[in-house]
Amino acid sequence: MKLIKGKVAFIFLIFATMAETLVAQQIDRSQRPEADLAPEISFPPYTTFILDNGLKVFFVEDPRPLVTMRLLVRGGNAVAGEQTGLGDAVADLLTKGSGENSAQKFAEKIDFVGGSILASASEDAISLRASGLKKYIEAIAGLFAQVILEPRFPETELTKYKALQIDGLEASKKQADFIADYAVSKVLYGNAPFARMPTKEDINSISRDALLDYHKASFSPKNSTLALVGNFSPEEAKEFVEKYFADWKSASKAPQLLSGGVKIGNQKIVLVDRPTSVQSAVRIVGPGPGYTDHDRTRAFLVNSIFGGGTGLGNRLAMNLRETHGWTYSPYSYFTANLFGGSFVAAADVRNSVTDSAIGEIIRELERMAGERVLAEELNLNVQSSVGNYLMSLANPERTAARVQNIDFYGLPSDYYDKLVDVYTTTTADDILGIARKYFQKEDMAVVVVGKASEIREDLERFGEVTLWNEDLEPIRTVSATQVGIDANDAWEKMLDAMGGKAQLQSVTALSMEGAAVLNAGPQKLQGTYKMVQAYRNKEFVELTAQFSGQSMTLFQKFTNETTAAQIQQGQKIPMSDEDVQKQIAAAHIMVEAWLNELKGGVELQGLKEIDGAEYLVVEVNREGVDEHVYYIHSQTFLPYRIEAGETVVIYSDWKEIDGGIMQPDGLTIQFGQVEIGVSNISYTVNGTVDEKIFQAP
Amino acid sequence: MVNTKVCTKLLALAGFSVAASTVMVSAHGDMPVVEYEKFTLDNGLRVILSVDTSAPVVATFVHYHVGSKNERPDRTGFAHFFEHLMFEGTKHIPRNTVDKLVQGAGGRLNAYTTFDETGYQIEVPKNELKLALWIESERMLHAVINETGVETQRAVVKEERKSRLDNQPYGSILENVAKYVGAGTPYEWTPIGSAQYIDQATIEEFRQFYKQFYVPNNAVLALVGDIDIEETKKLVKAYFDEIPRGAEVKQPDFTFDIGKNAVEEEIVEEQTPLPALIYAWRTPQQSHPDSYALQLLTTVLAQGESSRLYRTMVDEKQLALQATSFPFSLEKGGLFAMLAISRSPAQSLDELAEELDAIIEKVRGEGITDQEFQRARNQIETQYANSFNSVVEKARALAHAEAYYADPGRINTEIDRLMAVRKEDIQRVANAYLTTENLVVLKYTLPNR
CATH class of the missing domain: 3.30.830.10 (Metalloenzyme, LuxS/M16 peptidase-like)
Structure with missing residues (x-):
């Protein structure tokens, strides 16, 4: 009995296992499940x-x-x-x-x-x-x-x-972003x-x-x-x-609307100078289909492939984010109003890759207009667009707005009835034709909101750069030949404004100290900034900051004629021989006044308008030191801004100090993401200096 | 034109919006009732099905009862990091194809992590229901957790932090509020956590986290849309039955001590465009009856242009570009916050504080008027009628109610609890929670430029 019972149980188990196998076969986990028959799609009644x-x-x-x-x-x-x-x-x-x-x-x-x-x-x-x-x-x-x-x-x-x-x-x-939106609008x-x-x-x-x-x-x-x-x-x-x-009365005639339309002028590369930017807002803009243009629906598919459908791995995201890691979420879109249609591709990228990113966006636009899209990529985007439309039908307010827009923009009344058909019958040739029509280089423009001093030169490889200020007004720049003053004259006038060459050369020791505010990304610290210089190439710089009530030394720089060192948060920064030589050369006291003796040369680049004031832009070169660019005020002839490599120093509030020389009351040092603002600077001229201070410990 | 754009943007960036607290709905009066069916698989997965034929679509929502409060203090950011890992692929779904699969089917998907939970939502045309079930069951059964995925997501999460917090005006509000309001509890850190901990964690720790929390007995699956209940039940079983039950998940046990929590902190960030003042008080957990009275209080204070904050601070005195308040209710505790953004860079925060203090004092001392009470009730009723506009929202609310109250039907009675709040309750909760001993003050001031 027992045996038989066991046998029955055993047989039952086999059946059970088979049954389970049958269920398991129904869901083959290794394959994407097949879709059931697609639901009928009809535009809701109204x-x-x-x-x-x-x-x-x-x-x-x-x-x-x-x-x-x-x-x-x-x-x-x-x-x-x-x-x-x-x-x-x-x-x-x-x-x-x-x-x-x-x-x-x-x-x-x-x-x-x-x-x-x-x-x-x-x-x-x-x-x-x-x-x-x-x-x-x-x-x-x-x-x-x-x-x-x-x-x-x-x-x-x-x-x-x-x-x-x-x-x-x-x-x-x-x-x-706000500035970029209006810059696009203006273009x-x-x-x-x-x-x-x-x-x-x-x-x-x-x-x-x-x-x-x-x-x-x-x-x-x-x-x-x-x-x-x-x-x-x-x-x-x-x-x-x-x-x-019912009682609302109509006016006798409809109001006149302004005329206007999308027209890209001759300014193909527009740079809006935003000197505080660490990132560039890049926008590439061009014309697009108007509401009633027959290719408008299919243009949405072009965009979906190019930069619309994020999760589908659109080309913009694959290139800029996946391949290069330059930006988190690039995007593009076609939009239209009564005045016509437009196209915008957008990416926010850090300063140093601005031109590379623009190059890649242009390359993708050219690929879109030059090569037929593969069937798989097209199908994916068609399916996605059809599905999105289907899901939007659940929202009755959206339905009502769609019907209202059909009327407002003069679309055919069966626009939405035919929408799915238009999507599903789109061919790779249609996509290519539309991309060719709208992505024409001569019809498009590049708009960048970013830091001109860092990115302008790089942008010139795309064409002549038009410079705007943050109010989107052109910044007037005048070339060197138009200025009417030569570089050496400008330099002499600057030295005069600073107190005169002889006075400046008589300074053999200079100490300065001011309150500092250090901005590094989200961090902000209060502290002090101190600098001591002595004839000829001796210099000591120190930056301290307050950390929860304690003063800490963040940075020190030592230069002593033949030796140079930098200490950052207690750590000596490794320097090559070349770095050491550069630091020594750059540490020269009152260097502007000694430029001739140091065999330095000046060259006028032009005149530039910033915030309503005009500046002479003078390039300074001397051996062993990186090129410096001085912005000299055209009226006061005092230096306003000096650019040296990645470092920018901006001076404010010049004042007379001991010895009849002029020095700034405040300065801002920008270096990469870090910005140090120094204010209320006090100076001592030709005081006693402990020479030990120039020697690194 | 300009200002409204900025305001909404600023607030959205700060990580808050009123809609962020999961809103429940109502069987009050003429409000529609959400019908549903609930069953539990042998492995402990709780499943809720609800039919909605307003469009040929279906939504799935998977609620895992794991959020940042389940993390170790030296491993913050884990729950959110997992939300990212779950898009990396599974044994049968290749890397980085989850998005493509769903969007290629014409669907949408999303996920989020809060202090209490991690939620995954998929919305597809109804003929792709199996696709959604396949993806979610694969995630629960065998997500692939390897170095490639972890390394990729480490970078992505850092970028996300940069774009959401570090580069955004007031992006750090949530972090700072949590730090002080949640002090001494697992609510003192936020879901985004600290990048360093994610960097320090070993692959084994990630696998262990998955094994511990991503188990069917710690999850709820809600499914809403144009479905056949019996057919769908079979499909759910076919996809989820084989997933093994895990060890029981123990939730951290704590409550907020109300009061004795006063802090004042000044925050200076480069990206702050205008000075702003934030007040935040500890309040009880979401299930506490007082959390309903606090919802009505916020409506009186901040909803519409006749609300007290807008009327006084924005319209009459023109001190603020924006002034609002909001409750934030969590499983183990809550907070009530007020936020005012200055009209101009020169505006002193002391003036804003004086006004906020007067508004708080008035509601504590005199309560609210009959007219304000009725107005708040009407606004709440409207808000609730609006809260189920999509199958995804319905699925999320059902799953939420099941996870925290073991009762999906609670979404139909939530309005009753709100309507049960009496006028005097509003003054009472203002006095109970909006006290100086319980107040965290954050001052966002401008950097020296």
């Missing part, structure tokens, strides 16, 4: 109706207890007139007082019902969005209609708005009022009358459309919209 006053409404049903409305008003920042930022101001101030409500009363009312009403302006439209629970929608819609029909634009709110914008502009201008649209960076004056010149005029001309049912999403039947939806907007 209803369009037009009120008697001409307001076109797009309605999408949504079972959730929420309602959203989006009014799109044609014009944005491009309503005719030279005022920059008027559309922005109108959008912002619509909700700051309307009908019987002050800005504060309005905020209380909309917040009380948990709703929100927000407005914003783009180049070509103002859009207003209202949303909230359906049970409070009457109150929300009442306020929404009031904002649209009877805004008051109170003077008090306009004043506050201007002050806030000016403060905001100042803060924004400290960010490279694409020139100085068109709708595209340029607003100035303080632009903001200050906005008047209440201009806001009222704008509203009167643009906010009219025939110049607007409304998208509505919510839990209504189409009949209820129409009744609901009529209740709030």
